[in-house]
Amino acid sequence: MRYDQATWTREDGDENADTYEPLLAEKRSTEVAVDESPLPDDLTRESVALPDPSEPELARHYTRLSQMNYGVESGPFPLGSCTMKYNPKFTEDVAALPGAGTHPARSAASTQGTLELRHHLQTYLARIGGMHSVTLQPPAGAAGEFTGILVAKAYHEEHGNDRNEIIVPESAHGTNFASAALAGYEVVSLPSAEDGRVDVDALEAAVSDDTAALMLTNPNTLGLFERDIEEIAEIVHGAGGLLYYDGANLNALLGRVRPGDMGFDVMHYNVHKTFATPHGGGGPGAGPVGVVEELAPYLPSPQIEERDGEYERVEPEHTIGKVHGFAGNWLVLLKTYAYIARLGDSGLTDTSAKAVLNANYLASQIDYEIPFSPFHHEFVASADRDAADVAKRMLDYGVHPPTTKWPEIVDEALMTEPTEAETQAALDQLARAFNNAADDSDEALETAPERTAAGRIDQADAARNPRLSWQALDN
Amino acid sequence: MSDTGRGSPFAPHTDAETTAMLDAIGVENQEALFDIPEDVRFDGEFGIAPRSEREIRREIQLHLDRDDDLTAFLGRGHYDHYVPSMVDHLADRSEFLSSYTQYQPEVAQGFLQALFEYQSMLVELTGLEIANCSMYDGASALGEAATLALRARSVDGTRVLIPELLADGRRAVLENYLAGTDATIERYPMADGNADREALADTLADDCAMVYAENPTVRGTIEEGLSEIGELADEHGALFCLGTDGVALSLLEKPANVGADVVVGDAALGLGASGGLGLGLFTTHEDFLRQVPGRLVGVGEDSDENRAYTLTLQTREQHIRRERATSNICTNQAWVALRAAMHAAWLGADGLVGLAEDCVTNARDLADRLDDIDGVEAPAHDRHHFREFTVRTDRSAADMREELEDEGFAVHAIDDHLLQFCVTETNAGQIDELAAAVEVVA
Numbered sequence: 001m002r003y004d005q006a007t008w009t010r011e012d013g014d015e016n017a018d019t020y021e022p023l024l025a026e027k028r029s030t031e032v033a034v035d036e037s038p039l040p041d042d043l044t045r046e047s048v049a050l051p052d053p054s055e056p057e058l059a060r061h062y063t064r065l066s067q068m069n070y071g072v073e074s075g076p077f078p079l080g081s082c083t084m085k086y087n088p089k090f091t092e093d094v095a096a097l098p099g100a101g102t103h104p105a106r107s108a109a110s111t112q113g114t115l116e117l118r119h120h121l122q123t124y125l126a127r128i129g130g131m132h133s134v135t136l137q138p139p140a141g142a143a144g145e146f147t148g149i150l151v152a153k154a155y156h157e158e159h160g161n162d163r164n165e166i167i168v169p170e171s172a173h174g175t176n177f178a179s180a181a182l183a184g185y186e187v188v189s190l191p192s193a194e195d196g197r198v199d200v201d202a203l204e205a206a207v208s209d210d211t212a213a214l215m216l217t218n219p220n221t222l223g224l225f226e227r228d229i230e231e232i233a234e235i236v237h238g239a240g241g242l243l244y245y246d247g248a249n250l251n252a253l254l255g256r257v258r259p260g261d262m263g264f265d266v267m268h269y270n271v272h273k274t275f276a277t278p279h280g281g282g283g284p285g286a287g288p289v290g291v292v293e294e295l296a297p298y299l300p301s302p303q304i305e306e307r308d309g310e311y312e313r314v315e316p317e318h319t320i321g322k323v324h325g326f327a328g329n330w331l332v333l334l335k336t337y338a339y340i341a342r343l344g345d346s347g348l349t350d351t352s353a354k355a356v357l358n359a360n361y362l363a364s365q366i367d368y369e370i371p372f373s374p375f376h377h378e379f380v381a382s383a384d385r386d387a388a389d390v391a392k393r394m395l396d397y398g399v400h401p402p403t404t405k406w407p408e409i410v411d412e413a414l415m416t417e418p419t420e421a422e423t424q425a426a427l428d429q430l431a432r433a434f435n436n437a438a439d440d441s442d443e444a445l446e447t448a449p450e451r452t453a454a455g456r457i458d459q460a461d462a463a464r465n466p467r468l469s470w471q472a473l474d475n
Numbered sequence: 476m477s478d479t480g481r482g483s484p485f486a487p488h489t490d491a492e493t494t495a496m497l498d499a500i501g502v503e504n505q506e507a508l509f510d511i512p513e514d515v516r517f518d519g520e521f522g523i524a525p526r527s528e529r530e531i532r533r534e535i536q537l538h539l540d541r542d543d544d545l546t547a548f549l550g551r552g553h554y555d556h557y558v559p560s561m562v563d564h565l566a567d568r569s570e571f572l573s574s575y576t577q578y579q580p581e582v583a584q585g586f587l588q589a590l591f592e593y594q595s596m597l598v599e600l601t602g603l604e605i606a607n608c609s610m611y612d613g614a615s616a617l618g619e620a621a622t623l624a625l626r627a628r629s630v631d632g633t634r635v636l637i638p639e640l641l642a643d644g645r646r647a648v649l650e651n652y653l654a655g656t657d658a659t660i661e662r663y664p665m666a667d668g669n670a671d672r673e674a675l676a677d678t679l680a681d682d683c684a685m686v687y688a689e690n691p692t693v694r695g696t697i698e699e700g701l702s703e704i705g706e707l708a709d710e711h712g713a714l715f716c717l718g719t720d721g722v723a724l725s726l727l728e729k730p731a732n733v734g735a736d737v738v739v740g741d742a743a744l745g746l747g748a749s750g751g752l753g754l755g756l757f758t759t760h761e762d763f764l765r766q767v768p769g770r771l772v773g774v775g776e777d778s779d780e781n782r783a784y785t786l787t788l789q790t791r792e793q794h795i796r797r798e799r800a801t802s803n804i805c806t807n808q809a810w811v812a813l814r815a816a817m818h819a820a821w822l823g824a825d826g827l828v829g830l831a832e833d834c835v836t837n838a839r840d841l842a843d844r845l846d847d848i849d850g851v852e853a854p855a856h857d858r859h860h861f862r863e864f865t866v867r868t869d870r871s872a873a874d875m876r877e878e879l880e881d882e883g884f885a886v887h888a889i890d891d892h893l894l895q896f897c898v899t900e901t902n903a904g905q906i907d908e909l910a911a912a913v914e915v916v917a
Contacts (some may be wrong), residue, residue, distance in 0.1 A: 004750040005582060007628055009781070011486050015724040018779070018780065018781040018782070019781060019782045020584055020588075020781060020782070021584075021585075021588065021593075021887070023588070023591075023592060024538060024592050025595065027593075029865055030824050030825065031821060031824065032824040032825050032826055032828050034725075034726060037726060037828075037832050037835070038649025038832055038835045038836050038839070039697065039727075039835055041857075043697055043698075043699065043727065043728060043859060044658060044726055044727060044728065045725075045726065045727065045728055045729040045732070048599070048600070048725050048824045048826060048827065048828055049599055049824060050596060050599060050820070050822075050823055050824040051596075051817060051820045051823070052593075052820075052823035052824060052825070053823075055559075055561055055821060058732055058817065058820055058821060059561060059564075059565060061764070062565040062566075062589070062817065063565065063590055064566070064585070064883055065571075065585030065586070065589055066565070066568040066570040066571050066585050067570065067583075067585065068584040068585040068588075069570040069571060069574055069582070069584065070570065070579075070582035070583060071569050071570040071571070071573040072569070072573040072574070073569040073570070073573055074570060075523070075740070077575065079575060079578075082575055084575055085485065086485050086573075087569075087572070087573050088485060090528045090531070090532065092548060092567065092572075093532065094531065094532060094535050096563070097535065097536060097539055098539075099540075099542055099544075099781055100535075100539060100750075100751060101653060101746075101747070101748050101749035101750045102542060102748055103547045103553055103555065103748045103749055103750075103754070103885065104553055104751035105548040105549045105551060105553070105781060105885075106542075106547065106699070106885050107544070107876075107877075108479065108879060108886070109543075109880070110542065110543040110545055110885065111543070112542065113537075113539050113540050113541030114538065114539065114750070116504075116538055116541070117535065119540045124521070124523060127522065127523070128520045128521060130517070139612065139808075140616070140804070140805065140807070141609040141803045141805065141806055141808035142690055142793070142803045142804055142806065143611060143804075145803065146651075147836075149617055150651060150654065164677055166521045172657055173794075174792075174793040174794040174795070174796075174797050174805075175794075175799035175803050175805050177792050177793070177796055177798040177800075177830030178793035178796075178797060178800045178802065178803035179799075179803040180798065181798035181799070181803075182622075182652070182655055182802070182803050183654065183655045184655025184656065185655060186653070187797075187798040202573060202880055204890045207876075218574065221846030223509070225509075225510045225511050225616075227510065227511075228678060229511055229512075229515065230512070230514060230515065232562060232870075235492035236661045240822070250502070251509075251739075255517065255521070256509060256511060256517060256518060256519065256521035257511055257514060257515050258517050259731075261515050261517055262515050270806075272806065275725075276485070278572045278573045278810070279572075279573065279574065279575050279576070279806070280571070280584075280810025280811075280813075281571055281572075281574045281575070281576065281577065281586040281809040281810055281813065282575075282586075282609070282770065282806065282807050282808075282809030282810070282811060283577045283609070283807040283809050283810065283811075284609070284611075284752060284805040284806070284811060285805075287806075294680075301650065304481065312840040313649075320651065320652070321647040321648075321650055321651055322614070322617070322643075322644055322647065322648050323648060323651060323743070324611065324612060324614065324644070324751070325552060325553075325612045325613055325614030325615070325642065325644035325645055325648055325734065325751070325753065326542075326552075326553055326612070326644055326750070326753070327750060327751040328751065329611075329751075329752045329753055330749060330914075331749050331752050332533070332752065337535075338531050338535065339527050340523060340879065341523070341525070341531045341534070342484065342525065342526065342527075342528065342531060343483055343484075343523075343525055343527070344521075344524050344525025344526065345520060345521050345522070345523050345524070346482060346483075346521045346525060347482060347483040347484065347485075347525050348483075348519075348521065348523070349519040350481075350482035350486055351481040351483045351485075351486060353486075353505040353506075353560075354482075354486035354488055354505075354508065355486075356505070356508045357493065357496055357497070357500075357505055357508060358800045359498045360496075360500055360502075360508050361496040361500055361735045364499050364500050365499070374508070374510040376508070376510070377730070379904075381708070383530075391579065392579075392581065395579060395581060395582055400575075400579065400582065401579065403578075406794075417491055420483060420485070420486040421485055421486065421487070422486070422652040423487045423488070423492070424495065424496055428763055433713050435585075447613040447778070449581050449912075452581040452582050453581065453582065453584045453585075453858040454580065454581045454584050454777040454779075454781065454783040455581065455777040455778035455779045455781070456778045457580050457581060457775050457776070457777045457778075457783045457784075457785050458583065458775055458777070458778075459580070459775065459785050459787065460775055461776065462773045462774065462775030462785050463773070463787050463788055463790075466764065466773050466788060467593055467773055467774045468591075468598075468604075468605055468606070468771055468772065468773050468774075468787070469591070469598040469604070469605075469606065470591070470592070470595040471595060471598050471599070472604070472774075473774065
């Protein structure tokens, strides 16, 4: 399949010639003096200059921009660890229902319906994770990690444990390290064993009285299930630490294994991955956190609890406080609820089956070495040449490329997660993109992409000379 | 496609395809692909019944119908401004909504340009040179500002000074962002709703890392001596962080002109009442560029020497710098930033300033109306107000709040004898009814 992304190029010889779509400010901008406001002059600014296009012009501007943007509905989007699955349309309509978004300061008594929905979602997520209690407050996965680690910290402090280390496998998501550090912990990096999994001996050597928790994702970023998970849990718990589950890869396990049953004490869910809420070009997501019963008293405040058919906002006894100014990204959570309800038990279980089937089928169709197996929802292929170049060339074949050059344990990594949403035909198309790129000359790769809205962008140059606003363009 | 029951409606495989794919892989069945020890396996029984689209829409509608149909005069950081239809229709285009973070900029020029435009509008509104492309909300943006202050080489000290009157959510989130540091949070007093600048001058010292003030304040009062606070902070080598919102910025003093080093807040644009889903603003001076949390969009050139956009300075971020990153943020609120930029452009400078001016006059009108009622004094503070204000009550404010709910209105009770009302264009039409209700319960 050949792909030509829509491109709007302006080549009219003015100062900013050869732009793909002029900036709003280059179309029409108006400066308005603030001189007749209802406030005294010394409390107000002098003027404001903003773009001022008409609605028809704006509609055209943003439609053109959208055409120069690749989304899940444009074609396959197999970014490893990102779970870019189809976002069902009806969930958008549900979140847009009148009354779906009320003010977060509304009283519990006047929002019983919304609180009941929140409570149902807490319950669904708890069942899916094998957890006792769930908070919906964290606004993203990384915020969920931070929340979970703060919960662990509060638990240890309450029990008089002075522990200052969090252990994170070398191959973990970057947020794990950053979230642990933000919570004030020393991060101990754990090297992988030769088979790509946790090195159990190294873990045994790493744990101590200082260990607050081990953060782990399972399947790991290579798609491998940590088969020693029970032993790992025993080692961490034996040392007095807690086991944290990074839910980024939960899509692989839905209905087959629950983090709680594997011995995890605290976990986050990435609803924009596992539960198909749209990623929105970077967010908003939501990162609910589930905990075992012993950790429930430490959850953020408030929790929604049901008493005699009434739903109440309750402050957990040893709460860590708040991790969002209000009640989290509620409208995103509402889409999550709708998706889980649509799938139910059979759909959730089928999701992991088809996600794993798709990854394995795609892997069987590409001419690349995949050093680690058996993998599940994702695999990491080795490009055997510059993985970034291969990715750029794949763009020309009408697909979004995989995550590149990570995890580092695989040379020139192409971390690939097709998700359950792709048909066999789409996977075949994706495989052709992989294989064509592998067969292409070095020159074709280095000059790729050529069919996208913009040609190869010099990112190093953009970073050397940072221009981050249209005001900076004249400099 | 089956409506419910058999598998996922969003996994499109026919049985024949599934079989063909299993054959190609060389396994008997799907279960053979799972390398999971028996001991930890789960039977798949969550007890969640699959429902059809139609059933779910009805179910959720029935839940929402159980919420009381109140007119909210609520604010304190979350504001209900009218969002034009255009924003929904364009932001919902799936190329935007269903795209990922722009790690392949050549196929993401559209979103990158929209975010670049968003950053640029914030640069105009704040007068600071750098805006990132979003934080979760105003509370987390405040937390990030404080950690930036502690990291910045030009700043010594560990005390973080915050106003005594501050939304609980902001204070509580800030506490958590600083839980892993040696910083201490201290509250400075307020005088009649605004920062008590004399008291602040007494407590501000060289051991302060950051001073935080808001304009408008959490009670809607407009600050009158912000540049004094800016100078004080500067004198003691502390960062001056100013909290505000996207609408207020168009009218109130330009943050750069009062010496603000970081501007944070909730956008209040792009989304109306949304259960707390927000958009955290974060803008700062060029000096702190390398310390900025979150994503930044910059301009570069592509191979055709055309202007092109890309995420930039990513070595600050967690996926590269890991535990030494400037923040742990990954997923942000990019789509809300897109909506806010659309909303601001739709309003234009004239429309945005007009909206902000209405926030002053509507609040003034409502306060005047309420002040005529026996048993209440409005506004409680002798200040100019933006969008919201507090009201002193003779009766218990909590009782009045509850009784106002029975009358169909949601308002804040923030102290024994203080109510708070917030008015925007979405509820300004019901000022008469609200005043009548207050008269009943006062």
